[in-house]
Every structure is written in C-alpha cells, then in structure tokens.
Amino acid sequence: MEILNRALLQISTDYLGGIPVDRITTVVAVLLSYVLAHVFRRLPSTSNGAYKHVFSIAGSIVLFGLVQEQYWGLVHLLCGALVAFALMTILRGKAMVLSVFVTAMLHMSYSQIKRQLKETALEEGMQVAFDHTGAQMVFVIKVTSLAWCIYDGGQERRTEYQRKNAIEQMPSLLEYLGYVFFFPGLAVGPAFELATYRRMVALDDLRVKRTQSRRAYAKLLEGVLWMAVYVLYGSQYTMSYMATERFAYTHRRFISRAIYMCIAGVITRAAYYTAWKMSEGACILTGLGFEGVDERGHAQWMDISNVHIRGVELGSSLKQLIDSWNIGTNTWLRHHVYLRIIEHTGGSKSTSMAAVVTFLVSAWWHGFYPGYYLTFVLGAVASNTARTLRRNLNALVALAPEDENNQRKKTIKQAYDAAGWVLSKYTLDFTVVPFMALSLSTSLRAWRAQYFVVLLAVLGIHVAFNVIGVGRCIRSHAHVKQT
Template identity: 50%
Template structure:
C-alpha cells in the first residue's frame, strides 16, 4: 500500500533517525502478524484447509500490501508451483536432488539481480524470504523421499519428519507461506507445521501468550538498541579516514559495539517473528505422559550464547539455528550417508553453506587449547587459573573474529571491506598465522 509506505517514510524521518523504510515495514509486518495469529488460532483445528487458506492470504497481505514485495511474491509463487510439479512427477533420489538445485539456482538468480540490478523507489529485498523458502522446499523434498525409504536406514530426525507422500497443493502453499515466519524465518519441517495445524491451541492460550509476548519484548528491546545506536555505531565508519587515525584498542572496541548493534537488527527480526510463530501454535510437539504440552525450541538465535560464548564455534552454532539444522540434517548427513566420507561431506557442506548464505571461519581453539588443557589417561584435566584466563581471552578473540569476518556481509562491497580490514591491520588473518604455532605446543604422545 502506497499510503503505508508514505507513513513509514514520515515515521523514519521524524522519529526513527532515518532508519531504512524496508526495516520499518518488516517490523510493522511482524507486528501485524501477532494480530493475525490470534485470528488464526481461533479457526477450528478440524478445519485444516481454512487454516491453510488463512495463512496464504495473510502472507499476501503482509508481504505484498505492507512490504510491497509484489515481484518477490511472483517469484516465490512461480517457484512454488515449479517445485511442487517436480515433487509430483520426479521419483526416487532424483527428486530431492533436482528440487535442491533448481531452488538454489533460482535463489542465486534473485541474489545476483539484487546485487547488480537497479533499485526502485522502495529498496525492498525479497531474497531473505526466498532463502527461508529454499530451506523449506528442499527439506520437504527430502522428507517425502525419506517416506519411501526403509526406516532402518534413516536417522532419528529423518524418521520423525518423514512424510508418507507429497502433500496437497493447498497444504504445500500453506506450509511454504506460513505468515509469521515467511519473511525472516524460522524455517521448519512440514511435520512441525502439521502438528501446529492440528493443535487446538486455545487449550493453552495463557501459556502460549506468555511465551509469545515475552519473546516479542526481547525483539522490541533490540529494535530500540538499533534505533538509538544504529547511526552512532556502524561498520561503514570503519572505512573512513577518521577511524584510521584511532588507536587499535579504540578501533577494536568500536567494532565490537558496532557488531552488537548490527546483530541487534537480526535479533529483533528473528525474536519478533519467533514470538508470532509461537502465538499461532508453531512448536507444538504433542503431549507428555502427564498430559502437559511438549514444545519444540523454534528459536532461530540464542542471543546470550552468541554474545557470551568463549568459543567461536559456539557463537556460530547459536546463530541462524534453522540454517544450521538444515545444513546438518539435509546436507551433511545425507552427503555423509552417500559418500561414506565425512571429510568430503564436510567440504561440500561448507560449499553449500557459502552458496546459500553463511560462512564458517577456521577456529582458533584447536591451536590454543594445548596451552591450557592437558590429557591424563584420555581424560581432560584443566588448570583452573589458566583456564579462566583462557575463557576470557577466548571470548574477546572470538568476538573480535566474528565482528571482523562479518564486515563484508554488512558493507556488501569489496573495496570498503578491504579498507576496514586494513584499518584493523588485518588482525584476524595475521593472528591465524601466528597462533598456528600453538600446534607445535601440543603434548607429544609416545
């Protein structure tokens, strides 16, 4: 709606410090989804088709009218129909592989178009929603294939989420266009969606409301952080001459704060979307023996773990969890099962991750750990005073490394990224090289 877009522009200029209107539209879309989630869960669980239709219609309103992503909707609709046709016609292991490559290639086309194309009057981007879409349809394709396999050959995760056939077109569209998580996630399996559709969540309205709105408050806190500090702490300043004149310590502190503020935008979007999904009933996982309701953890990020872990791996594992789950269960494990070589599966998973979106930098702990951990009778024996210092230094170095590595992902341009890295003396690549000497200090085995 042009009127909404005009209102977002006025709001940004007068009260929100010039925040891009696409971000305001995303927040508004997620807030609208809370109201729609209350309506969704009032639809009887016995009327599954109506719940699917409501989900589709809500996404058309939120992603189309509110965010004005009409071209994106057209791409995702055509992509959905093509993928569904492939699921219905292709057989055997060929089907999920074909779906995987077609969906990824279509997403790559959209990403290149975003990078090289001219922006219009409204700089909206639908590739984020398409990335969630890719996870959903590729996961579904493999779950349909798993339904044709011997259960003994499947992992516990695969058995739980296997589907006994291609779903109806209406259910498929309701699943891929589930409105609270359509734009930013979380992504989830069709089996999880089906449990939500069949769940009469009015039975647990108080419990659901408390969890959902508590998560919304966390998201709104990060919105406030971005609004207040977004202009003051940004990676863009790291490319300036003024920044280059600062001391290294001041630069490092600035980059650390900028990293938190930048991640805050993701925290805000993911936590707010997570709360709306909860409100609709997503995450319902059946009933426990005592009759209480079991819930899946559908969080796409664990903020505390990202910001406090002393291990870079732990930080990455707590970030974009839905993507990590997808890579683990629908890429790595299947490659490993097929090739029998974990090293090949790991390499190909890294390549798929890079193709889709993410990065998995080399980890320092393998080199530093021998300094503070010894082995005695194959059991680790820590040296407490040194271990405390190790954890503190590990946290500082992991945070620095994380913030350093994501600079190009925020600036989206090679030359400014190199400038920012030079202003920080290429500290991370240099430290990787220097601290590699830690390998030489590993205890010798006899």
C-alpha cells in the same frame, strides 16, 4: 500500501534518524502478524486443516503483498513453489530431491544476482530497498527440506531426525502452499519442517493455547528491546565506517578500534535479533513448535529459535558463538546437506568432502558478494584454528595447581573462559565485517584498520602448532605432569 509507506517515511525522517522504510515496514508486518496469529489459532482444526492453510496463504498476501508491497516477490515465490511441487509429484527418489534443490537454488540465484547488479549501479555502501530475496532464502530451505522428507518417507534406514520429519504421503497442494506461505515466518523465518507445521495445524487444546501468549509476547518484548538498541545506536556504529579515513584519524589506538568494531558488531546484530525474535514470537502464538502433551498434561515445545542471543554474545568459544547464530540455516545445512552427503557417499574421505560441499552450498545460498566469501573462508579457517588452540590450552588449564578449596584452579579457569570470550568475540566481529561491507575494497580497508590481526593470528597459530610443533610439546608436558 503506498499511503502507509509514505507515513512511515515521514516517521523515520522525523523520529527514527532516517532508518530505511523497508526495515520499518518489516517490523510493522511482523507486528500485524501477531494480530493475525490470534485469529489463526482460533480457527477450527479440521481433519485436513483447510481453514488454517487458506488463512496462512491469505495472511502472507496481506503482509508481504499489501504492507511490504512485494507483489512481484509473491509471484516469484508462487511460481517457484508450483514448480517445486510439480517436481515432487512427478519425480521419485534422489532425482526428485536433486531437481528440486537445483531449480530452487538457481531461481534464488537469479533474484540475488539481479539485486546485486542494482546495488552495484548505486553509490558504494548503498543498498536497494527490501525485496523478496530474503523470503526466497527461507523458501529454499523449506522446499529442499520437504523434498528430502518425502524421500525419507519411502526409506527404511533413517536417523532420528529423519524418522521424526519423514513424510509418508505427498501433501495436498493447499497444505503445501499453506506451509510454504506460512505468514509469520515468510519474510525472515524461522524455517521449519512440514511435520512441525502439521502438528501446529492439528493443535486444538485450550490448555496448550493458554501457554502460548506468555511465551510469544516475551519474544516480542525481547525483539522490541533490541530494536530500541538499533534505533538509538545504529547510525553511530557501522562496520563500513571502519573503512574510512575519518575512522583511522579519530581512532588511532588499536584498543579504540577494537572496541568500536565489537560495539558495531552488537549493534549490527541487533537488527537481526529484532526481526528474528519478533517473528519467532508470532510463530509461537500460532502454535508452531508444539510437540504434544506429556503424561502429566504439560505441553511440550521444540526450540524454533533462529538465534540464541546469550550464546552469541556471551559464548566463551568461537564454535559456541557460531552454533548459536542462524540456527535454522545451520540445521538445514547439517541434516539436509552435510549428513546426506556422508550417508550417500560413505568412505573414509566422505566427511572432508561433505564439509567442503556444505561450505560451498552455504556460500551459494547467501549470494555472490565478495564479502560473503571472505567471511565464510576466514570463518572456517578461524574455527579450525580455535579448535586447535583450545584442544592444546585445555590440557594446560587442567594442570593448574590445586589448593584446599580448588580456588586457584577455579580462578585460572574463570580467567581462561574470560579470555576465550574476549578473543572469540573479537574474532567473530572481525570475521563478519566483510559480510556487512559486501564489497572487496571496503572489506579490506576495514580489516586494514584492525591491522589484519585475526589473519595474522591464524597464520601464526598454524605455523606454531602445525610447523614448529608447539602442540606436541604441550601435550608431552601435560602427559609427563599427569604421570
């Protein structure tokens, strides 16, 4: 609504330090989704869930269309949804899955390239206003996952995940659109399977519904706290600032530059935490994630979170940090890309090939900015390097001398974990700089301000362990001490 956006622009200018209006309207839309969620969960659960499907679609039209003024975005999503539904209805087997995947990804790529061309025409560092590409990324996960789940419905051999989410019969068009246009998670997620949506639609237990509000509003409060962090410090700490001459002049020591980058990383992630946690709470309020009632009458809930903030900010290994971030996308890539390739190719080389293809799909899904690819390549290499380093250093930590109360060994282990946290956090923040900077020149200038430390460390560790053979010496020493 133009009137609402003008009012939000004035509020942003006067009180919020000029935060882009599109980010504010996203928060407003998410907050309004809580109001709609209270109505949604009070709708009767009919056998076909028609009331809830219609309300879900209408909610997205109101929030994404009227509030965020993404009318053309709704048209794109509707056209993509109808094409995918037609392909699922007409085709069968792997041909159906492949056609849905390629069509959805190409349509999303068109939108992403169109946005990128607009931003390229602007001044460096500027971005276009909110558009539908974020929602389309969530949409792609949903429709491609559904295609695989429909495929699994006709198969005998399935993994536990496949058995749980297999779809035996093609959903009706109304149910399908209700799932695709589920209003609390349309713009920012989380993405989820149709089976999860069906359990939510069928939920009609007053005892269970009473437990939802507390969990939902706890997530909302968490999101509000991170929003406050972003509003207060978002303009003071940015990744792109590290690429400027002023940054190099005001932060002359490496430790000062490193601390700034790590603080900027937390502030940058605060915007994601705000959107994801608020959206997660609204989804919980509708009943999403309900898995049934146990024998004692207690409601069982699955984890639908897109991020585990504690794991990202306090994890002691790079793997733990990465696994705790963008969980919905990681789940999709694992179960519907990586494991599918292994399942349908087999052979001794299938794991390596699956890893490469999954990496390429992840990069394609995110977009085409050079910064994305710098982040993905370095992230993959840094993860392997961190694994090598930990595998060898763990052997040394295990050889720590023991005293009467094992206090010395505990101290060494605590110091080891603390060092792992510091190094992992620095590596993560260094790696994601290009993801936020987007352009190649800005990314390289920002990395230069950090003296390319992570790149040099990765190269040095590779040479030390894979060329010189430091790892073999450590393992031999550990074996001798143990025997």
